[in-house]
Amino acid sequence: MKFKIALSFLVAAVFGWLSPSVQAQDLGPGFTKVKDGIYVYAPDATTTTCSFVVTQEGVVMIDSCNSPLASRNMLAAIKKVTDKPIVFLIDTEIHGDHTGNHFIFSPPATIINHEGAGAGMRKEYDPKRAEALASKSAELREAVKGEKMIVPQIEYKDKMTINLGERTFELIYLKNVHSDADTAIWLPKERVLFASSAANVRRFINLRPTVVIPDVLASLKLMKSLNPEVVVTGHGPAGTTKIFDEYEGYYTLLLKRVGEMAAQGKSLDEIKKELKMPEYADWHDQERLGANIDAAYKSVKK
Ligand SMILES: [Zn+2]
Numbered sequence: 001m002k003f004k005i006a007l008s009f010l011v012a013a014v015f016g017w018l019s020p021s022v023q024a025q026d027l028g029p030g031f032t033k034v035k036d037g038i039y040v041y042a043p044d045a046t047t048t049t050c051s052f053v054v055t056q057e058g059v060v061m062i063d064s065c066n067s068p069l070a071s072r073n074m075l076a077a078i079k080k081v082t083d084k085p086i087v088f089l090i091d092t093e094i095h096g097d098h099t100g101n102h103f104i105f106s107p108p109a110t111i112i113n114h115e116g117a118g119a120g121m122r123k124e125y126d127p128k129r130a131e132a133l134a135s136k137s138a139e140l141r142e143a144v145k146g147e148k149m150i151v152p153q154i155e156y157k158d159k160m161t162i163n164l165g166e167r168t169f170e171l172i173y174l175k176n177v178h179s180d181a182d183t184a185i186w187l188p189k190e191r192v193l194f195a196s197s198a199a200n201v202r203r204f205i206n207l208r209p210t211v212v213i214p215d216v217l218a219s220l221k222l223m224k225s226l227n228p229e230v231v232v233t234g235h236g237p238a239g240t241t242k243i244f245d246e247y248e249g250y251y252t253l254l255l256k257r258v259g260e261m262a263a264q265g266k267s268l269d270e271i272k273k274e275l276k277m278p279e280y281a282d283w284h285d286q287e288r289l290g291a292n293i294d295a296a297y298k299s300v301k302k
Pocket of ligand 1: 093095178179197
């Protein structure tokens with residue numbers, strides 16, 4: 001009996017180790033297996049999420065993780081699951097917390113994002129980043145070695161389909177939702193959607209001046225219409241389309257309240273002082289409500 005149990009463990013260990021069905025808990029804290037061969041790495045509730053998808057012809061990564069330490073964890077996790085190379089790395093946005101560690105994966109990975117991604121990255125790149133990280137700890141100094149900006153080798157326009165092995169990845173450009181180039185990645189057979197930072201998980205998002213809330217709402221509607229089973233956003237753990245419902249509710253209410261106050265003749269400053277969103281008091285990053293009101297005010301004043 002004992003021998004049988006030991007043997008089955010051994011068999012499970014050997015096959016588990018070599019196949020894409022390795023359990024996420026074997027990969028370390030923060031890793032979740034959302035479908036066979038599809039792993040999401042969300043270190044915590046708000047840190048940048050990065051993911052990988054194993055195919056018969058190699059690995060496709062989504063985003064390159066925030067800290068180079070997280071990227072090294074990611075690389076180690078991929079190697080535990082498969083010995084196949086990382087063929088593509090698809091960015092969901094251009095910001096450094098998603099793109100700053102391209103150098104850890106490319107080469108061999110070919111990086112892809114929408115038109116404008118490279119220009120946006122060049123504009124935002126901080127040449128002192130590696131130095132700043134290296135000064136934080138010996139571990140980081142090691143992890144950030146070789147740091148340099150690598151912009152996407154491929155920029156698509158509007159839509160792109162990648163067929164790799166048995167899987168299909170549909171890249172969909174989302175306009176004005178977060179950064180200079182935002183991409184949703186849809187796996188139609190698996191019904192898994194990587195939704196970018198058009199939404200996160202119960203968190204106020206830092207809406208930059210280029211973000212247009214009605215465009216965000218349109219993108220949430222579009223993504224929901226794909227009817228995904230699993231939704232992975234740019235930050236936080238994997239979820240479902242409930243994420244889209246929550247953000248749709250939030251932005252709709254925000255627009256309504258800002259619209260009413262503006263109609264009463266209140267200035268942006270007055271609105272920012274008075275407006276509260278108590279329904280969302282438990283969301284992360286409350287200090288970003290001001291930037292959200294800025295964006296809403298711009299939309300209602302149009
Ligand atoms: Zn971002």
